[in-house]
Amino acid sequence: MSTERTALSRRHFAGGLLAGAAFLAAPPAKAAGGAAPRVAVLDYGAATTMLALGVEPVGVASADAWDRWVKTPELPPGTIDLGQDLAVNLELLAFLEPDLIVISPYVAAARPALERIAPVEMVTIYAPDGPSPLERAVAETRRLGALLGRTGAADAYLDATFAELADMRARLSRLPLPAVALVSFMLDARHARIYGRHSLYQDVLDRLGVENAWTGATNFWGFQTIGLERMASMADAAVELIVFEPIADEMRPTLEKSPLWLSLPFVRREDFVMFPPVLMFGMVPSAIRFARLLTEHLEARFS
Amino acid sequence: MMAETRDKTPAIALTLFAAAAAAAWLLLREDLPHLLEPAAGYGADRMVLLYSQLPRLVVSLLCGAALALSGAILQRALRNPLASPTTLGLSAGASLALVLAGLVAPGLLVAGREMVALAGSAATAGVVFAIGARRNFDPVALVLGGLIVSLYCGALATLLILLNDRYLVSLFIWGSGSLAQQDWSTAVTLGPQLAVLCLGVALIARPLGLLELGEAGTRSLGLSPSAVRVLAVSIAVALAAAVASAVGVIGFIGLAAPTVARLAGARRVGPQLVWSALIGAAMLWLTDTSVQLLAADMGAFIPTGAVTALLGTPLLLLVLPRLKLSFAGGMAVLSARRWRGPTMPAVAVALGGLALLALAALFIGRTPAGAWQVNGLEDWDVLADWRLPRVGAALAAGAMLAAAGAILQRLTGNEMASPEVLGISAGAMIGMAAILFLITDPAYPVLMTGAAVGTALVLGALFILTRRSGFLPERLVLAGIALGAMLDAFIGALAATGDPRSLVLLRWMSGTTYGTGTASALVSLVLAGGLVGLTVALARWLDLLPLGASGARGLGLSVPRARGVLLVLAGLMTAAATIIVGPLSFVGLMAPQIARAAGFVRGGPQILVGAAAGGGLMLTADWLGRTLLYPYEMPAGIVSALVGTPLLLALMRRT
Numbered sequence: 001m002s003t004e005r006t007a008l009s010r011r012h013f014a015g016g017l018l019a020g021a022a023f024l025a026a027p028p029a030k031a032a033g034g035a036a037p038r039v040a041v042l043d044y045g046a047a048t049t050m051l052a053l054g055v056e057p058v059g060v061a062s063a064d065a066w067d068r069w070v071k072t073p074e075l076p077p078g079t080i081d082l083g084q085d086l087a088v089n090l091e092l093l094a095f096l097e098p099d100l101i102v103i104s105p106y107v108a109a110a111r112p113a114l115e116r117i118a119p120v121e122m123v124t125i126y127a128p129d130g131p132s133p134l135e136r137a138v139a140e141t142r143r144l145g146a147l148l149g150r151t152g153a154a155d156a157y158l159d160a161t162f163a164e165l166a167d168m169r170a171r172l173s174r175l176p177l178p179a180v181a182l183v184s185f186m187l188d189a190r191h192a193r194i195y196g197r198h199s200l201y202q203d204v205l206d207r208l209g210v211e212n213a214w215t216g217a218t219n220f221w222g223f224q225t226i227g228l229e230r231m232a233s234m235a236d237a238a239v240e241l242i243v244f245e246p247i248a249d250e251m252r253p254t255l256e257k258s259p260l261w262l263s264l265p266f267v268r269r270e271d272f273v274m275f276p277p278v279l280m281f282g283m284v285p286s287a288i289r290f291a292r293l294l295t296e297h298l299e300a301r302f303s
Numbered sequence: 304m305m306a307e308t309r310d311k312t313p314a315i316a317l318t319l320f321a322a323a324a325a326a327a328w329l330l331l332r333e334d335l336p337h338l339l340e341p342a343a344g345y346g347a348d349r350m351v352l353l354y355s356q357l358p359r360l361v362v363s364l365l366c367g368a369a370l371a372l373s374g375a376i377l378q379r380a381l382r383n384p385l386a387s388p389t390t391l392g393l394s395a396g397a398s399l400a401l402v403l404a405g406l407v408a409p410g411l412l413v414a415g416r417e418m419v420a421l422a423g424s425a426a427t428a429g430v431v432f433a434i435g436a437r438r439n440f441d442p443v444a445l446v447l448g449g450l451i452v453s454l455y456c457g458a459l460a461t462l463l464i465l466l467n468d469r470y471l472v473s474l475f476i477w478g479s480g481s482l483a484q485q486d487w488s489t490a491v492t493l494g495p496q497l498a499v500l501c502l503g504v505a506l507i508a509r510p511l512g513l514l515e516l517g518e519a520g521t522r523s524l525g526l527s528p529s530a531v532r533v534l535a536v537s538i539a540v541a542l543a544a545a546v547a548s549a550v551g552v553i554g555f556i557g558l559a560a561p562t563v564a565r566l567a568g569a570r571r572v573g574p575q576l577v578w579s580a581l582i583g584a585a586m587l588w589l590t591d592t593s594v595q596l597l598a599a600d601m602g603a604f605i606p607t608g609a610v611t612a613l614l615g616t617p618l619l620l621l622v623l624p625r626l627k628l629s630f631a632g633g634m635a636v637l638s639a640r641r642w643r644g645p646t647m648p649a650v651a652v653a654l655g656g657l658a659l660l661a662l663a664a665l666f667i668g669r670t671p672a673g674a675w676q677v678n679g680l681e682d683w684d685v686l687a688d689w690r691l692p693r694v695g696a697a698l699a700a701g702a703m704l705a706a707a708g709a710i711l712q713r714l715t716g717n718e719m720a721s722p723e724v725l726g727i728s729a730g731a732m733i734g735m736a737a738i739l740f741l742i743t744d745p746a747y748p749v750l751m752t753g754a755a756v757g758t759a760l761v762l763g764a765l766f767i768l769t770r771r772s773g774f775l776p777e778r779l780v781l782a783g784i785a786l787g788a789m790l791d792a793f794i795g796a797l798a799a800t801g802d803p804r805s806l807v808l809l810r811w812m813s814g815t816t817y818g819t820g821t822a823s824a825l826v827s828l829v830l831a832g833g834l835v836g837l838t839v840a841l842a843r844w845l846d847l848l849p850l851g852a853s854g855a856r857g858l859g860l861s862v863p864r865a866r867g868v869l870l871v872l873a874g875l876m877t878a879a880a881t882i883i884v885g886p887l888s889f890v891g892l893m894a895p896q897i898a899r900a901a902g903f904v905r906g907g908p909q910i911l912v913g914a915a916a917g918g919g920l921m922l923t924a925d926w927l928g929r930t931l932l933y934p935y936e937m938p939a940g941i942v943s944a945l946v947g948t949p950l951l952l953a954l955m956r957r958t
Contacts, residue, residue: 085812112818228355
């Protein structure tokens with residue numbers, strides 16, 4: 001019975017992937033002849049969502065650091081760098097004359113200025129209260145789809161994504177999984193950012209039925225900065241540690257020497273793995289990218 | 304003064320230690336029994352106790368003692384109650400060295416993070432003392448030089464962090480001094496270093512005491528006073544650098560502990576050094592343990608260094624009225640060539656140059672693809688919307704800062720005073736920060752209101768704090784410094800938690816004309832015209848005040864009232880400028896100097912030409928910031944600091 005269901009959802013999943021691949025491979029909107037809106041995007045998460053919907057932004061803020069933080073999907077060549085996200089080059093934007101500017105609350109201080117250039121839409125994923133990041137991301141994806149004349153693409157993309165998530169959950173449910181701890185060492189070798197409640201990653205874990213080892217408090221961006229020694233508080237249970245890149249170069253050798261780090265049970269058992277960059281403050285594309293990396297890793301290790 | 308003062312230092316030190324021990328007991332009471340357990344097995348709590356808690360305790364004691372000792376030596380050797388590792392810029396230098404190494408040669412950090420930091424603080428010490436040496440280590444010159452170098456390092460580090468935002472945020476943790484430990488390596492490295500240095504301290508203590516007796520005392524030992532000073536200061540620098548490289552910037556302990564020891568009655572050198580060290584150790588231990596207790600409750604990460612700085616400011620303000628400042632009055636006024644030609648044509652030339660500069664800043668720019676171009680009038684719509692307001696705002700801000708700086712420098716009789724030092728710009732920033740935390744999505748007008756309220760509060764506080772002393776210049780400067788340090792600590796702590804809003808704050812701190820609209824640019828220009836004009840009208844007061852209170856009174860000027868009015872004027876101009884270009888700019892420091900170096904010595908011409916120079920500096924800085932790294936921008940406040948500070952240091956050395 002259960003294998004049958006899995007097979008079914010596998011097929012469903014494959015179908016979803018195909019559908020996804022089909023519209024991802026489709027030429028971007030402007031090539032389709034319709035007057036696609038020229039959109040300037042000030043938020044990586046919104047930019048990945050637009051790319052997933054098949055719309056290439058004319059310009060993206062902080063485009064030069066895209067590979068370091070987002071990696072996948074790739075930014076199309078020819079996308080104009082708008083300057084730093086907290087201070088996009090307004091003069092440049094004015095010369096570009098976009099039809100629409102997409103922002104997030106993080107850069108909202110510039111909103112009055114931006115509104116003098118083009119209509120502004122704000123995509124809110126992280127807020128002090130209200131729905132979780134993934135729920136908000138889904139709603140915002142539909143809204144972006146409607147704004148860009150891509151309602152169908154948005155629906156198809158979300159359907160495919162959730163089918164894939166459900167399939168991954170089914171595959172993982174058969175495995176004896178430990179809890180996972182998600183950290184990044186953007187700071188130094190003594191401190192980590194650990195992701196928990198209110199984070200996009202947490203939503204993905206919930207969808208996949210994987211337990212988060214960190215149940216402590218987090219800020220509204222869904223992470224907490226902790227001294228390394230506090231990671232030991234998660235040591236008792238079986239925990240798989242996942243470290244996200246980017247990691248500062250000087251950190252690796254330091255970590256390799258630290259007795260506290262080396263004696264952490266998951267490090268001693270080598271129950272830890274480095275993941276390539278996954279935008280932590282992203283939207284649905286980052287969620288599914290993290291889900292795929294995690295599922296692949298857990299399946300490889302625990303089946 | 305010489306009356307019997309009971310020495311209360313042992314009681315104070317004992318109380319501090321008792322409090323620290325009690326806090327530590329609260330923190331560790333559940334874990335301590337693990338020490339008795341056999342070493343087999345993992346035991347998370349036991350590992351944490353052994354490799355994190357206990358080393359942290361030892362490191363906090365070591366660092367507290369070392370910083371206090373360093374401060375005590377510096378204060379003694381330089382006869383300067385304000386000297387400390389923080390006020391002389393040693394910590395900021397180390398911080399900048401680490402940021403640079405992280406960007407340019409990360410390999411250096413792997414090889415020796417400590418050595419990089421050490422080189423940084425040594426270099427800053429070199430610069431600060433090179434300035435000080437020209438002035439016989441005059442206390443005020445030294446501390447102000449230290450603060451300027453400190454601000455300069457901070458500005459550079461801020462710029463680097465801004466341009467590499469997310470990655471280098473890490474350095475805030477170091478910059479805010481975290482005592483978190485993962486093993487004994489810090490304690491094991493630091494311990495022997497400090498032991499050697501303490502030996503040096505023991506040797507230097509006696510000659511240091513003889514310094515008090517004047518030249519003859521030290522010469523009787525066969526030592527020149529300056530040799531004793533140099534030796535003592537080197538030891539203090541090494542102590543501070545050792546701590547900075549080990550745990551980062553822990554502000555204020557090096558200033559507070561020796562001050563407490565002295566006020567409590569430790570007068571002779573030996574007891575003063577010993578008690579300072581003990582009080583410093585207890586202070587840092589207590590702070591760090593309290594931070595951990597608090598952090599456990601709040602589930603938050605708080606860097607201890609930021610907390611020491613936050614606690615330190617109120618205490619410093621409290622102690623301020625009791626401090627006997629032995630400043631030898633104002634410093635010598637810069638020798639300047641007297642302007643021999645007629646003044647009015649020269650002022651006109653300065654204003655004409657300013658107009659040309661403004662035109663260049665308006666019409667020379669880059670294309671969206673990045674090529675340089677001179678924009679024609681067909682681009683006027685975009686230029687009028689996006690460049691003109693920035694040029695205007697930069698000009699207004701620079702002019703107001705310059706006039707405010709001229710007032711302050713004349714008022715304090717100290718050419719190193721500047722609006723930044725007054726702490727009013729810090730107040731504006733605190734107001735803006737408060738708004739950022741109350742409203743998720745603040746608009747510019749709301750932010751401006753916050754800044755204005757913050758400015759008014761600080762100005763009011765300064766008034767009340769200093770009214771009784773008749774606006775004594777040095778008190779003002781000290782209160783301002785304390786406030787600025789508190790702001791730094793607050794932003795440092797916030798940034799270390801990784802709160803993304805800290806980057807917004809950082810950007811405001813850095814001073815950018817970014818986002819200035821036509822209306823606010825016009826308001827700034829009108830304000831600048833009015834306030835600078837008013838200052839010129841009151842220029843006679845500025846010429847009379849440096850004559851001293853009695854001299855000025857003799858010429859029919861009510862000194863307290865004149866000082867009060869001028870202070871309000873300087874405060875208003877600083878506030879209006881800070882809202883535009885942030886609190887870090889050095890224009891208020893540089894522009895009046897430039898005017899004076901060019902020969903405009905009397906009040907009126909100095910303010911006019913200074914304002915023109917300030918406006919020119921700021922709009923040049925703004926233009927460079929907009930175009931050099933296009934489409935990325937560098938904040939005008941920081942660019943002006945980077946360009947102007949070396950100029951200023953050169954100026955200081957020349958005189």
